[in-house]
Structures are given as structure tokens and as C-alpha cells.
Amino acid sequence: MAFSASELILNADGSIYHLNLHPDDIADTIMVVGDPDRVPAISRHFDSIEVKKTKREFVTHTGHLGGRRFTVLSTGIGTGNIDIVLNELDALANIDFKTGEIKEAKKSLDIIRIGTCGGLQPDIPVDTFLLSKTGIGLDGLLHFYDCEDIQNQGLRDEIEAKFDFGTSGIRPYVVDASKKLMARFDENRIRFGMTLTNIGFYGPQGRNLRIAPRFENLVGSLAQFDFEGRQITNLEMETAAIYGLARLLGHQALSLNVVLANRMNGQFSTKPGESINRLIEFSLEHITAS
Numbered sequence: 417m418a419f420s421a422s423e424l425i426l427n428a429d430g431s432i433y434h435l436n437l438h439p440d441d442i443a444d445t446i447m448v449v450g451d452p453d454r455v456p457a458i459s460r461h462f463d464s465i466e467v468k469k470t471k472r473e474f475v476t477h478t479g480h481l482g483g484r485r486f487t488v489l490s491t492g493i494g495t496g497n498i499d500i501v502l503n504e505l506d507a508l509a510n511i512d513f514k515t516g517e518i519k520e521a522k523k524s525l526d527i528i529r530i531g532t533c534g535g536l537q538p539d540i541p542v543d544t545f546l547l548s549k550t551g552i553g554l555d556g557l558l559h560f561y562d563c564e565d566i567q568n569q570g571l572r573d574e575i576e577a578k579f580d581f582g583t584s585g586i587r588p589y590v591v592d593a594s595k596k597l598m599a600r601f602d603e604n605r606i607r608f609g610m611t612l613t614n615i616g617f618y619g620p621q622g623r624n625l626r627i628a629p630r631f632e633n634l635v636g637s638l639a640q641f642d643f644e645g646r647q648i649t650n651l652e653m654e655t656a657a658i659y660g661l662a663r664l665l666g667h668q669a670l671s672l673n674v675v676l677a678n679r680m681n682g683q684f685s686t687k688p689g690e691s692i693n694r695l696i697e698f699s700l701e702h703i704t705a706s
């Protein structure tokens with residue numbers, strides 16, 4: 417049955433509502449970044465750029481590099497936007513916009529985040545590259561979907577047992593990265609870790625400028641969590657939702673982040689632009705290797 421106009425929303429030119437893209441505008445490998453300015457910082461490495469489209473914070477460039485087609489797309493900040501981006505990317509890949517029906521043969525996209533984060537462990541210096549083996553979401557997005565079966569349930573149960581979020585209603589969800597994409601980064605220039613995704617940058621990441629966070633020493637207790645020798649390494653605002661929605665929709669996802677803040681020793685990178693450019697070059701080297 418075809419989707420109604422209120423569910424699969426297309427613009428007058430037939431493009432998808434928020435991303436402003438047509439199905440042909442995206443490649444099968446998509447790099448997602450938070451900051452719209454990071455899109456040209458990546459596409460400047462392409463041999464050619466074929467598509468440039470923008471709507472709100474969603475900037476998309478599609479082009480070729482080393483004979484292969486890639487898309488880079490900005491999500492803006494937060495998991496609310498990830499809900500839009502992942503659902504609309506999947507619609508572009510797997511719904512026929514002419515008939516409004518789901519295609520019989522499904523396409524699986526490779527979705528790779530290239531982002532920034534705060535580090536949680538004292539021995540992970542600023543400017544380190546981190547690959548998220550697992551995303552832990554405290555933001556709640558995934559609970560609006562039937563998500564039990566795709567979770568790392570053992571780790572989720574341990575987190576639920578160790579952290580008491582009281583009557584706040586916060587319920588963690590835990591999803592692993594794509595093993596296929598992770599295998600491309602098996603080398604010692606990037607550290608593998610567990611990433612905690614939350615709904616904000618200040619209180620939800622335990623920062624206290626002028627409003628005291630509800631949970632005292634959230635960052636300290638997250639840093640001390642240990643599950644079979646694995647620790648929570650970093651905090652940011654998208655990874656767990658990307659992992660969860662990608663898995664639910666049948667796509668492969670991986671998140672790579674550079675540490676800009678070390679929350680344990682109070683440091684912030686003195687060269688954030690340079691660090692993110694280094695992560696871009698490192699990521700492209702691996703993403704474009706066949």
C-alpha cells in the first residue's frame with residue numbers, strides 16, 4: 417500500500433522533505449557529520465562533485481573519489497536530527513517515490529559518522545581518534561521503535577543495574593557497530609571504545625555552568641563503569657541513535673570521533689580544526705580503500 421502524503425512527505429520537486437534529495441542524489445556509502453561546514457571540508461578531497469544540495473542544517477555533497485561514488489551529509493546536532501536523517505536516507509534507498517511503495521529488493525547503505533566528542537578516560541588525550549564499537553543511548557530515541565532484538569542486551573542490562581536514574585524515566589539502549597565496517601579500521605592509529613550518546617551537551621553530559629545537573633558526578637561514575645574490561649570512552653550526541661536506526665533499517669553503521677575535550681582532566685584541544693581535518697583524512701584513507 418502506498419504511503420499517504422502526510423507520512424512519506426515529498427517536496428514539490430519530488431525530493432524528500434527535510435534532506436531535499438532525490439533517490440539518485442545519494443551514493444551507497446554515506447559519511448555523516450554534525451557540522452555543515454565539515455561537508456565541504458570532506459568533499460574538497462573528492463575528484464569531482466556531482467550533487468550539492470542544502471536545506472536547513474542538512475548539507476549534502478555527492479561526488480567521486482578514486483573511481484567510487486560517495487555522499488557526505490551534515491546531520492546538525494543531536495539524535496532528533498538523526499531520526500530524520502536515517503529515516504529519510506532509508507526512504508531514498510528503499511521506497512519507490514513514483515509509486516509511494518516500499519521496494520521489493522532492499523538496499524543496505526554504509527553510513528559512517530565522522531564527528532567530535534568529549535573523552536571520559538584520563539589516559540585518552542585530546543586529539544585522539546576513537547572508533548565506537550558500541551553506542552549507549554541515554555537520549556531515548558530508540559524506545560519509540562521496537563528495538564529490543566537489535567540491542568547488546570548483556571551490556572544494556574549491566575548498565576541498567578549499575579546506574580540509577582531514579583524517577584527520571586531515562587532508560588539506556590545499547591547497540592553495536594557494524595562488524596563489516598569496523599574491520600576496515602583494525603589498526604593502531606585509532607582506539608576502539610564505547611560511546612555514550614546523550615540528548616544535550618551541558619546537563620546531559622554532566623556540565624555545570626549555571627544550572628546544577630540532577631545526577632551528581634555523572635561523568636565520574638560513567639568513567640568508572642567496567643564491563644568485562646570494557647570502559648565507556650567518550651560522550652557525544654549522535655552515535656547510539658545512528659547505530660540503532662541503521663540496524664533496524666538494515667544498514668551498516670560506524671562512528672569515528674576525535675576527542676576534543678578531556679572531561680577527566682579539564683582540557684580542550686588547542687587545535688580542534690586541525691584534529692578534525694586529520695580525522696577526515698584518516699577516515700577517507702580507510703573508507704576509500706577497496
Ligand SMILES: O=P(O)(O)O[C@H]1O[C@H](CO)[C@@H](O)[C@H]1O
Nearest residue numbers: 449450451493531532652653
Ligand atoms: O562535531 P559533531 O559531529 O557535531 O559532534 C559533536 O559535536 C556536537 C556538540 O558540540 C554534537 O553534535 C556532538 O555529537
Ligand SMILES: O=c1cc[nH]c(=O)[nH]1
Nearest residue numbers: 532533534652653677
Ligand atoms: O565534550 C564534548 C565535545 C564534543 N562533543 C560533545 O558532544 N561533547
